[in-house]
Amino acid sequence: MPWQQFVIELGAHDPETVEALLVGFGASSVTLSDAGSEPVLEPAPGETPLWGQTRLTALFDADAELGGLPAALRQALGTDELPEHSLELLEDRVWEREWLRDFGPMRFGDRLWVCPRGVPAGDAAAVVVELDPGLAFGTGTHPTTGLCLNWLDSLDLVDKSMIDFGSGSGILAIAALKLGAANAVAHDIDPQAVVASRSNAEVNGVASRLVATRRPPDTPADVVVANILAGPLIELANQILDLTITGGKLALSGILSEQAAEVVDAYSGSVRFDPPEERTLDGQTWARLTGTRK
Numbered sequence: 001m002p003w004q005q006f007v008i009e010l011g012a013h014d015p016e017t018v019e020a021l022l023v024g025f026g027a028s029s030v031t032l033s034d035a036g037s038e039p040v041l042e043p044a045p046g047e048t049p050l051w052g053q054t055r056l057t058a059l060f061d062a063d064a065e066l067g068g069l070p071a072a073l074r075q076a077l078g079t080d081e082l083p084e085h086s087l088e089l090l091e092d093r094v095w096e097r098e099w100l101r102d103f104g105p106m107r108f109g110d111r112l113w114v115c116p117r118g119v120p121a122g123d124a125a126a127v128v129v130e131l132d133p134g135l136a137f138g139t140g141t142h143p144t145t146g147l148c149l150n151w152l153d154s155l156d157l158v159d160k161s162m163i164d165f166g167s168g169s170g171i172l173a174i175a176a177l178k179l180g181a182a183n184a185v186a187h188d189i190d191p192q193a194v195v196a197s198r199s200n201a202e203v204n205g206v207a208s209r210l211v212a213t214r215r216p217p218d219t220p221a222d223v224v225v226a227n228i229l230a231g232p233l234i235e236l237a238n239q240i241l242d243l244t245i246t247g248g249k250l251a252l253s254g255i256l257s258e259q260a261a262e263v264v265d266a267y268s269g270s271v272r273f274d275p276p277e278e279r280t281l282d283g284q285t286w287a288r289l290t291g292t293r294k
Contacts, residue, residue, distance in 0.1 A: 003028075004060040006069070008085035013077050015054055021076050025069055027058040062089065108146060109153025112175060117203065127153075127178050130203055131171055143279035144253045147288035148172050148227050150277075151251050157181040161221040163243050166228035166254075170197025170212060176223065177206040185221070186212040217243055225251045230259035237266040244293040257285040270294050 006027075010018060019030045033055045060066060066087065073082055105115040105122060113121040117130045152172065158180035164173035167186035170193070177184050184206075186197040197212035216239065224244045226233060233240070233252050244250045250271055255263055260276055267273075273291035280286070 002062040003090045004062060004064055004066065004087060005090050006058045006060065006066070006085070006087050008056050008073070009083045010054045010056050011083055013083065015056060017076050018056055018073065021072055022056075022058045022069075025060070025066060025072070026064045027060055029059045031057045033057065059090075106141070106146075108149035108175075112149055112153040112179065114149070114171065114175075129171060129175050129178055131169065131174075131200055143281050143286040144227050144255075144288070145171060147277055147279055147286065148225050148251055148253050149175055151288065151290055152176055152179060152223075152225070155179075155223065155249060157223065160223055161219075162223040163187065163217050163221040163225070165224060165226040165240060165243065166232075167197050167212070168193050168227075170200045170210070172225050172227065173197065173210055173212075174201055174204050174206055176225075177201075177209050178204060181209075181223070183209045184211075185217045186210060187214070187217055188212075189214055220245045221248065223249045223251075225253070227251075227253040229254045230256065230263055233263050234266045241267065241270050241293065246293055248293045250291055250293055252289040253286070255287045255289065257287045260287040260289060263289060267291070 006022070008018065015032055022030055070082060070085075074080065105113055105119055107113050107121075107123075107126075111125065111127045112129070113123065113126040114129045114131055115121050117132050121128050149172065152175050157176055159182045160176075160180075162173060162176040162181045162184040164170065164176070164184060164186045167173055167188045170186040173184035173186040174197075186194070186201075188194060188197070191214060194212045194214055197210070198207065201207040201210040201212070220243050222245060224240065226236075226240050233255065240250070240252075250267075252263060252267070257276075257278055264273055267289075271291040271293060273289060277288045277290075278285050
């Protein structure tokens with residue numbers, strides 16, 4: 001069905017006040033996003049930081065009566081003139097497939113491709129991971145994931161065991177299995193990620209060789225990938241190291257380039273590191289660290 005979409009540039013106004021008012025008008029969803037260029041990457045536990053310039057987007061049923069919304073917002077915000085805002089009608093679409101307009105098959109390394117479901121890679125020799133976006137992070141479009149996929153493609157994974165630590169959609173574990181790994185564990189504390197990993201493994205025909213779980217693995221593996229963030233990588237260094245066999249391969253990602261040295265310091269006593277690989281997106285440079293467990 002069609003929807004009404006209301007967008008307002010809040011600036012420094014209190015988002016909770018506006019959110020509560022919009023819900024009172026019948027909003028089905030309310031989303032906050034960065035209206036500027038101020039990433040919030042690693043908040044401390046318990047913190048929910050917002051941006052200096054916040055954009056709020058709300059969706060309403062097509063027949064919702066919103067004529068009184070501007071006046072109510074002016075009163076709630078204590079202003080005679082609302083910040084920049086808009087209201088438009090969104091026609092009904094197959095939203096879960098809308099992303100295909102801007103996303104096509106992607107190649108990583110020599111063999112590995114990530115493709116939307118039902119879209120061919122265009123290479124008869126391709127090793128294909130079929131994946132649509134869902135409730136968990138990881139489609140290959142972000143540099144952190146792409147760097148890990150490139151690395152996996154460069155390895156001989158035949159008959160190897162693999163752990164995807166912080167698995168999100170399970171894309172890295174599934175890619176390793178498609179590239180020949182004997183088995184893989186997709187570990188994530190988010191229950192939606194576990195559901196997504198299992199579902200994506202079914203789609204790709206590797207469910208029998210993948211364990212998706214919220215419980216940390218208790219058996220070390222030949223290959224471990226931890227694509228999370230610098231802070232957790234440092235805090236969980238001992239746990240991640242214990243999951244990597246001696247002589248095993250380790251990849252650490254989700255790291256901004258300026259954070260790489262601190263992450264290396266946390267692992268350097270136990271890992272022989274390769275030169276880092278970097279990729280830039282939207283003005284931010286991300287680093288992937290790989291090495292061999294001593």
